[in-house]
Amino acid sequence: MSFERTLNEQEISLTLNGERVRAWAPSRMHAADFLRQRLGRTGTHVGCEQGVCGMCTVMVDGQAVKSCLMLAAQLDGAEVCTVESLAEENGNLNALQQAFKKHHGLQCGFCTPGFLMLATSLAARGEAMSREQIRDEVSGVLCRCTGYEGIVRAVEEYLSVQQAEGSRFRQAEGSRHAEGAQQAMEAQS
Amino acid sequence: MKAADFLYHRAGSVAEAVTLLDEYAGEARLLAGGQSLMPMLNMRLWRLGALIDVNQVPGLDGIEVEGQGDLEATRVGALTRYASLERSPLAASRLPLLVEMVRHIGDRQVRNRGTLGGSLVQGDPTAEMPLACLVLDARVRVESGRGGREIAMGEFYHGSYAAALEFDEMVTEIRFPRHPQHFAFSELTRRHGDFCVLSVAVTGECDSDGRWHDVRIGLGGVNDMPVLAEAASARLAGTRLADDDIREAAALTQEAIDPPSDMRATAEYRAHLVPVHVRRALQQLCSKNRAADRR
Numbered sequence: 012m013s014f015e016r017t018l019n020e021q022e023i024s025l026t027l028n029g030e031r032v033r034a035w036a037p038s039r040m041h042a043a044d045f046l047r048q049r050l051g052r053t054g055t056h057v058g059c060e061q062g063v064c065g066m067c068t069v070m071v072d073g074q075a076v077k078s079c080l081m082l083a084a085q086l087d088g089a090e091v092c093t094v095e096s097l098a099e100e101n102g103n104l105n106a107l108q109q110a111f112k113k114h115h116g117l118q119c120g121f122c123t124p125g126f127l128m129l130a131t132s133l134a135a136r137g138e139a140m141s142r143e144q145i146r147d148e149v150s151g152v153l154c155r156c157t158g159y160e161g162i163v164r165a166v167e168e169y170l171s172v173q174q175a176e177g178s179r180f181r182q183a184e185g186s187r188h189a190e191g192a193q194q195a196m197e198a199q200s
Numbered sequence: 201m202k203a204a205d206f207l208y209h210r211a212g213s214v215a216e217a218v219t220l221l222d223e224y225a226g227e228a229r230l231l232a233g234g235q236s237l238m239p240m241l242n243m244r245l246w247r248l249g250a251l252i253d254v255n256q257v258p259g260l261d262g263i264e265v266e267g268q269g270d271l272e273a274t275r276v277g278a279l280t281r282y283a284s285l286e287r288s289p290l291a292a293s294r295l296p297l298l299v300e301m302v303r304h305i306g307d308r309q310v311r312n313r314g315t316l317g318g319s320l321v322q323g324d325p326t327a328e329m330p331l332a333c334l335v336l337d338a339r340v341r342v343e344s345g346r347g348g349r350e351i352a353m354g355e356f357y358h359g360s361y362a363a364a365l366e367f368d369e370m371v372t373e374i375r376f377p378r379h380p381q382h383f384a385f386s387e388l389t390r391r392h393g394d395f396c397v398l399s400v401a402v403t404g405e406c407d408s409d410g411r412w413h414d415v416r417i418g419l420g421g422v423n424d425m426p427v428l429a430e431a432a433s434a435r436l437a438g439t440r441l442a443d444d445d446i447r448e449a450a451a452l453t454q455e456a457i458d459p460p461s462d463m464r465a466t467a468e469y470r471a472h473l474v475p476v477h478v479r480r481a482l483q484q485l486c487s488k489n490r491a492a493d494r495r
Binding site: 065068149 | 201203205207234238251253255283306310393
């Protein structure tokens with residue numbers, strides 16, 4: 012006989028910031044509330060709860076999404092990254108966070124987790140972007156303090172550094188492959 | 201706000217989803233991208249008995265081409281997300297108007313989640329996807345426990361936010377005929393990513409002697425659902441889209457509209473804007489064609 016829970020709740024297993032976690036949540040609970048209230052990750056902020064402000068932006072399976080527009084139950088089996096995943100283990104800010112600090116990309120800080128996660132997902136795409144494209148890509152997070160200029164500059168700097176590192180990484184990968192192929196040929200001969 | 205309570209089901213197949221829809225007899229709704237449905241639930245504009253999550257149903261996303269020449273068709277799965285359409289080389293070559301219009305939807309996060317089928321079923325009169333599918337003469341494939349059927353986009357709505365679906369039916373695929381040779385899109389929004397004040401999508405074919413035929417003019421945000429301005433299209437058949445043709449056709453678009461007044465614009469303002477934007481879109485259509493000729 013299978014065990015049935017009488018409450019209208021869902022069991023959710025997910026990978027949160029690289030760590031396997033399991034929790035229950037009411038069916039109607041949205042993912043942002045789930046992250047904050049059930050998993051204690053309060054870095055994800057809740058603003059409008061209707062998909063307009065972008066405060067609750069997190070990455071689900073590598074894509075930036077508004078977590079108030081997903082159900083907690085939809086995170087079952089997913090890989091989720093929140094702003095808590097960014098800083099280094101010793102507490103130092105990562106390159107993106109440092110760029111926000113350097114360019115005054117925040118004042119009150121309420122929108123910052125949303126921008127940071129959106130920018131992280133943009134960097135993962137590995138595409139070069141003009142300032143105009145960046146403005147378009149980050150338009151789904153609202154900031155009432157900065158006027159966006161510092162945010163756009165910070166994201167621009169971070170993306171250009173990531174892109175350069177990405178291409179160095181790809182070149183290194185390429186040369187490793189070439190070495191491997193050469194070794195394989197030598198082994199054959 | 202938080203959504204009112206509902207039961208949650210994760211469907212593993214189309215058959216399971218439509219069985220659940222049938223069992224709830226209109227009290228359930230399918231959850232696809234959730235970019236319109238979830239805000240409505242959170243704002244308690246809607247209370248549902250159950251949500252049936254179809255995001256895990258295999259085979260509902262993707263873009264496929266079939267047939268050749270005039271019989272060529274492009275099939276897009278209902279669960280295909282906007283971001284997939286934006287980045288698909290196949291969509292870019294087969295459905296360029298659809299892809300151009302996708303870029304006007306919401307913002308990055310919305311386009312990462314939202315789906316083509318979801319937008320059609322939502323039936324927002326200002327939305328880009330219903331207008332694109334209407335102008336491109338798409339047909340919508342729906343399934344239910346009683347079998348499947350296809351609905352032409354021209355017959356897909358009863359009214360605003362009211363798709364012509366029975367409660368046990370589920371959209372699975374959108375089928376596009378061969379894409380028109382030329383197209384143009386014009387939209388007015390108050391703010392970036394906002395619901396539009398109005399939108400205009402035009403398509404057409406141009407003969408080697410410069411005469412146009414099969415010109416279609418679609419209008420969004422100026423009626424309960426996207427509409428085709430048929431009298432205006434008829435006025436353009438066989439013309440060279442000269443300034444007089446365009447001006448007269450643009451004036452005829454008034455016959456097709458019944459614009460609403462809301463916080464974004466009054467009905468009078470929308471009625472004024474329609475011919476202006478139709479004229480611009482037709483001029484763009486014409487100049488794109490000339491640019492293509494020079495290449």
